Amino acid sequence: MDTGGQYCHLIARKVRELGVSSEVFPSESPIDALRHAKGIIISGGPSSVYDHSSPTMDPAVLSAGIPTLGICYGQQLITQLLGGDVRKGDKGEFGLAFLDLHTTGSRLFAGLADHQKIWMSHRDLVAVPPTGFRVLASTTTCATAAIEDEARRLYGVQFHPEVVHTTEGVRILENFLFGICDCVKDWNPANRVALIEDQIRERAGERSVFFFVSGGVDSTVAFLLCLEALGSERVCGVYVDTGLMRQGETDFVEETFAGLGHDVVTIERAEEEFLGPLEGVHEPELKRHIIGEQFVKVQERIMAARGLADGTWILGQGTIYPDTIESGGSARDQSKTATIKTHHNRVPGIQKLIEQGLIIEPLADFYKDEVREIGREMGLSSALLDRHPFPGPGLAIRCLCSAEEHPVTRFSEGWLVPVHSVGVQGDSRSYAPVLAIDTFPSAAARLQDEATELVNRSVGVNRVMACVASREPIGRQKVFASYITHGRLELLRRADGIVREMSRESGFDKNVWQFPVILIPLGAGESRDSVVLRPIGSVDGMTADSVTMPDGLLHAMAGRILEIPEVAGVYYDLTHKPPGTIEWE
Numbered sequence: 269m270d271t272g273g274q275y276c277h278l279i280a281r282k283v284r285e286l287g288v289s290s291e292v293f294p295s296e297s298p299i300d301a302l303r304h305a306k307g308i309i310i311s312g313g314p315s316s317v318y319d320h321s322s323p324t325m326d327p328a329v330l331s332a333g334i335p336t337l338g339i340c341y342g343q344q345l346i347t348q349l350l351g352g353d354v355r356k357g358d359k360g361e362f363g364l365a366f367l368d369l370h371t372t373g374s375r376l377f378a379g380l381a382d383h384q385k386i387w388m389s390h391r392d393l394v395a396v397p398p399t400g401f402r403v404l405a406s407t408t409t410c411a412t413a414a415i416e417d418e419a420r421r422l423y424g425v426q427f428h429p430e431v432v433h434t435t436e437g438v439r440i441l442e443n444f445l446f447g448i449c450d451c452v453k454d455w456n457p458a459n460r461v462a463l464i465e466d467q468i469r470e471r472a473g474e475r476s477v478f479f480f481v482s483g484g485v486d487s488t489v490a491f492l493l494c495l496e497a498l499g500s501e502r503v504c505g506v507y508v509d510t511g512l513m514r515q516g517e518t519d520f521v522e523e524t525f526a527g528l529g530h531d532v533v534t535i536e537r538a539e540e541e542f543l544g545p546l547e548g549v550h551e552p553e554l555k556r557h558i559i560g561e562q563f564v565k566v567q568e569r570i571m572a573a574r575g576l577a578d579g580t581w582i583l584g585q586g587t588i589y590p591d592t593i594e595s596g597g598s599a600r601d602q603s604k605t606a607t608i609k610t611h612h613n614r615v616p617g618i619q620k621l622i623e624q625g626l627i628i629e630p631l632a633d634f635y636k637d638e639v640r641e642i643g644r645e646m647g648l649s650s651a652l653l654d655r656h657p658f659p660g661p662g663l664a665i666r667c668l669c670s671a672e673e674h675p676v677t678r679f680s681e682g683w684l685v686p687v688h689s690v691g692v693q694g695d696s697r698s699y700a701p702v703l704a705i706d707t708f709p710s711a712a713a714r715l716q717d718e719a720t721e722l723v724n725r726s727v728g729v730n731r732v733m734a735c736v737a738s739r740e741p742i743g744r745q746k747v748f749a750s751y752i753t754h755g756r757l758e759l760l761r762r763a764d765g766i767v768r769e770m771s772r773e774s775g776f777d778k779n780v781w782q783f784p785v786i787l788i789p790l791g792a793g794e795s796r797d798s799v800v801l802r803p804i805g806s807v808d809g810m811t812a813d814s815v816t817m818p819d820g821l822l823h824a825m826a827g828r829i830l831e832i833p834e835v836a837g838v839y840y841d842l843t844h845k846p847p848g849t850i851e852w853e
Contacts, residue, residue, distance in 0.1 A: 780815050
């Protein structure tokens, strides 16, 4: 049952992976629509249950005898509907935490250790459970981390068992599905490619498909699925060089599609069409909107020039599910889901085309790792499928800007750097300054855990970075007024090129899911920009953790980057997701 959470469809997917059919329903669905269910899971969400307009559910569901598990907001909603007390916590809890079980005999935690790693993302908490419930577990911050009423078969957890970073999450879901709901493993996800191709043919009808391809995994797999489903006469692709690409990216795309043997992708160079409208822009949502709308304009121009704007062609996109949910959800659930960042394929111009039935998105219900599996089913090479994700807006959202000059100030246990970045806290978007720590110690893994605690107890901060190397102490630096320029983009390209080269040569690139390199306008004197390293581990992009680099590689990499005169310092992003997002914007 969807209450607007970032991970709602991830829950449904995890259930299917365990061999059980699952469906997503609006949380307000009446009990009569749910009586067929063997069990019900209520998702997390960004709202507070005590707010008048927050998502709710039919109270009859909780008295129907159907086993029900509430996750995060779901636990709070069960509590509120059954007469318990939900309150705002003294501080939020975002990211890594440790769960301590207090009782025995709970079927939900059967066979699990008394102490385990979990993933939290909440501000509110259950202060007093409803009558009949017992508290099963707690963390250092949350005294009511799990509850149950065995007699009514009602359960709740404040943490997220569906994310990979909850180490025993799968076993908790298994206990609920098979130990409590008595489900059987009868769901088979095989033959996805054939099913997707059937959906493409149904969606397209007699129309042909025009694609923007990026050379990344998502757009390439989506493009090739359409190609296989409709044939080369009805599918054409254009790669647009926006001027926001990494070093060698356009060459790689040309080689990739030439190697696939399909002469249906052409290169369109449109740097000024994108850089011009971005001049003087610093706000990340506006950047994303501008880039998305420029893609629509370039598409219209190209289609008109090629005689494709006659109503027989529609636009294909490589949208995947995290793009949709972080952009505020689908049209069905946008009133509940918080917008974390508007992806370029969800700007108003694209939404209008969706409403007109002029968009086809074969992968919109899948996550990144599922897209890779589909690509392998199609026989695509690992060289393509194992590429690190690269955002559609390109380097524009890794080249951070500031409208004004600001000093760095002392704050808590570090320095407050007034460069804002996007975060996700309690399933909601945050946009806050960065907390910088003076040095990057060798005990980095410990510091990454402490970084989560720093964010949790530091109001107005959603990200922590540590200084690896710098020309001047942080306290002597400042944030400069800066925008996207050819020079800053080239500076970021050089730094990113160094990182990718050294990661590849050392083999470190195999240890991470993605390695964004970010340019921030922090420096002193003539060196007015700093580089932030962001190696992260993830499975599906919905949650992620900061990955520790070997000391030798890290300091060698920082040394090479600092050979660039314009770079003032090199920093390391220690922040997990949540509370930070993978990309800074």
